[in-house]
Amino acid sequence: MTALPRQPGFSPPIPTAAPDRPRTVALDVMGGDRAPAVALRAAAAISRDTDIALLLVGDAARLEAEFARLAPDPERIRWLHAPDAVAMGESPREAVARSSSSLALAAEAVAEGRADALVSAGNTGALLLHSARAIPRLPGVRRAALAAVYPTLPRPHNPDPFALLLDVGANLQCTAADLLQFAAMGAAYAARISKVAQPSVGLLNIGEESGKGDPLLREAHAALASAPGIAFHGNVEGRGVPLGAVDVVVCPGVMGNVVLKLLESMGEVLLAMGDAVYRERLRWRAGRFLLRDGVARVSNLLDYASYGGAPILGFERIVIKAHGRSGERALENAIKVAAKAVRDDVCGAIAAQLRGL
Amino acid sequence: MTALPRQPGFSPPIPTAAPDRPRTVALDVMGGDRAPAVALRAAAAISRDTDIALLLVGDAARLEAEFARLAPDPERIRWLHAPDAVAMGESPREAVARSSSSLALAAEAVAEGRADALVSAGNTGALLLHSARAIPRLPGVRRAALAAVYPTLPRPHNPDPFALLLDVGANLQCTAADLLQFAAMGAAYAARISKVAQPSVGLLNIGEESGKGDPLLREAHAALASAPGIAFHGNVEGRGVPLGAVDVVVCPGVMGNVVLKLLESMGEVLLAMGDAVYRERLRWRAGRFLLRDGVARVSNLLDYASYGGAPILGFERIVIKAHGRSGERALENAIKVAAKAVRDDVCGAIAAQLRGL
Numbered sequence: 018m019t020a021l022p023r024q025p026g027f028s029p030p031i032p033t034a035a036p037d038r039p040r041t042v043a044l045d046v047m048g049g050d051r052a053p054a055v056a057l058r059a060a061a062a063i064s065r066d067t068d069i070a071l072l073l074v075g076d077a078a079r080l081e082a083e084f085a086r087l088a089p090d091p092e093r094i095r096w097l098h099a100p101d102a103v104a105m106g107e108s109p110r111e112a113v114a115r116s117s118s119s120l121a122l123a124a125e126a127v128a129e130g131r132a133d134a135l136v137s138a139g140n141t142g143a144l145l146l147h148s149a150r151a152i153p154r155l156p157g158v159r160r161a162a163l164a165a166v167y168p169t170l171p172r173p174h175n176p177d178p179f180a181l182l183l184d185v186g187a188n189l190q191c192t193a194a195d196l197l198q199f200a201a202m203g204a205a206y207a208a209r210i211s212k213v214a215q216p217s218v219g220l221l222n223i224g225e226e227s228g229k230g231d232p233l234l235r236e237a238h239a240a241l242a243s244a245p246g247i248a249f250h251g252n253v254e255g256r257g258v259p260l261g262a263v264d265v266v267v268c269p270g271v272m273g274n275v276v277l278k279l280l281e282s283m284g285e286v287l288l289a290m291g292d293a294v295y296r297e298r299l300r301w302r303a304g305r306f307l308l309r310d311g312v313a314r315v316s317n318l319l320d321y322a323s324y325g326g327a328p329i330l331g332f333e334r335i336v337i338k339a340h341g342r343s344g345e346r347a348l349e350n351a352i353k354v355a356a357k358a359v360r361d362d363v364c365g366a367i368a369a370q371l372r373g374l
Numbered sequence: 375m376t377a378l379p380r381q382p383g384f385s386p387p388i389p390t391a392a393p394d395r396p397r398t399v400a401l402d403v404m405g406g407d408r409a410p411a412v413a414l415r416a417a418a419a420i421s422r423d424t425d426i427a428l429l430l431v432g433d434a435a436r437l438e439a440e441f442a443r444l445a446p447d448p449e450r451i452r453w454l455h456a457p458d459a460v461a462m463g464e465s466p467r468e469a470v471a472r473s474s475s476s477l478a479l480a481a482e483a484v485a486e487g488r489a490d491a492l493v494s495a496g497n498t499g500a501l502l503l504h505s506a507r508a509i510p511r512l513p514g515v516r517r518a519a520l521a522a523v524y525p526t527l528p529r530p531h532n533p534d535p536f537a538l539l540l541d542v543g544a545n546l547q548c549t550a551a552d553l554l555q556f557a558a559m560g561a562a563y564a565a566r567i568s569k570v571a572q573p574s575v576g577l578l579n580i581g582e583e584s585g586k587g588d589p590l591l592r593e594a595h596a597a598l599a600s601a602p603g604i605a606f607h608g609n610v611e612g613r614g615v616p617l618g619a620v621d622v623v624v625c626p627g628v629m630g631n632v633v634l635k636l637l638e639s640m641g642e643v644l645l646a647m648g649d650a651v652y653r654e655r656l657r658w659r660a661g662r663f664l665l666r667d668g669v670a671r672v673s674n675l676l677d678y679a680s681y682g683g684a685p686i687l688g689f690e691r692i693v694i695k696a697h698g699r700s701g702e703r704a705l706e707n708a709i710k711v712a713a714k715a716v717r718d719d720v721c722g723a724i725a726a727q728l729r730g731l
Contacts, residue, residue: 168647222628223546230546232547234628255635256638258636259636259643271579272629274611274612275578275612277612278611278613279613279633280636281613282616284644285613286527290672297668304660304663306661307664311658319647
């Protein structure tokens, strides 16, 4: 198998999926904290419950018999044997040197059109590097971005409870031009996935006024304010992220990563603080007991491992990073989001949005 | 009145307060969302309940009679008339050009030794600029840093429920040397105020491993790891901030500002999410009702406007920025923290820690 060249300008465009054939999602069976068990169960359920076709990439020799016992629909399943796997804690640079891992082979399969999208709950850095090596970027894309989907307080104009934050760690050093592209890619993704015609975009900054921030943020603000086709809301402060000030929050990768991990901890922190206090009085203990499944519901809302996954935007194919802690349902959701993104031609929408810049 | 020169090398050191005279805190009466009413009430209470002397800086001509009706202890109060005030939303650069504002005169009074510390709930940028103009930096300090005090989950080795995060917006562009100084200043402050012998210091980053982050963070990590006298815990991820991974979190100012404002919104967001869910079932509504004052207690724990204030570290005098939304008790707390910091010679401790680098 030969990888496609990395520079988009030198590779023939990959045709987007024809509307009449089933969408195939390549699933890295070996990635995730609970691999391969969770991936196999999610794949079996998807094959039974949806019309999504799956290319399972992993140690087929060892896993095919185990998988068959989960009663999948065999019509929708193909296997691609990968003798090797990337460990969760492995250095991405070392991992990318090995071409026989499930991640490497899955990325190649997607690049070659044997699948339409790639889903992995595995090593984030290795997924990024393997995707970047195998799958061409969309025309004009400087850098692919890792976006996170997170819950906000209700936004009046957008029924989707989730907003998008990017970049969350794929790009540690960014220029204003990068941030502008992140905004365009995020807006195109949100428009197709959340079905909001003009998603609002905010730039994460230290204040809402336009002159705020360091030179990078001031330059990015100016670029965003004059960019055609982007509904730029202006600067957004830290509190605007969970409050749902905008549909798409743009920031450099170090900032986004720190913010995402802070958001992820919110439920846990508040639960622990509350329970330390509620122990003090009998009435509070009673109230907490009555609320037990209500609190669990809120915790689920805030459990980042329980839904979708983080799209990696900028490649000619959809790539979704599911949370390493993903359970079966989360991985199913990630696969469904990937199939939906293929069906709705999110890559085409991103390319169109970038052409309009 | 003449301002002292700004470069610490050119000004005579200000003697630290002699232990036998009462500590005087200069209070900018005109700063804060509810100025001057809240400041006057806080000042009256402090004069009655503590041995702290106050220099009230503001429109004495207009306010002295009003203040007298609040029954302060006149022995502990002096007034410094300021005909002018900095507005909360005013551009700091414009504000600093006016020398007759309460902020300008309060900073000068502190620089000249007529007060030992400065407290203001006013315009943060103007407080920073006026302090920097009037009060010399401690020897070797490159840049003063704005630190935020925030609540964490319990840290086993530290009984103080609060940890320190700096810089939170005074320094938008930082070098590794700046971050190292922030660590030293924050550790010295935490050691004196929290009474922990060796506060642990963490560098906010995208992962815990030492090679993580952009070149700035990698360089800062190396500098911190080899710095004498600093108990460097290593990198801290976003979730480590509220979880209390360390006593002092160090980061560049844009990051710290975003993180602080996100932390400040946590209680509000979780309360709103919970209440949207708890409405759905009668049992949950009952539980929520029983918990009503317990929830209020947790909200208070998370109300950043209700406690202390943000110390500005690196000057030869203590400067405390109280939250703009500070109520009377919060401002009282800020004044007490300022007096405690003077009594415990926090500036001397910071200078000693910096000498040891």
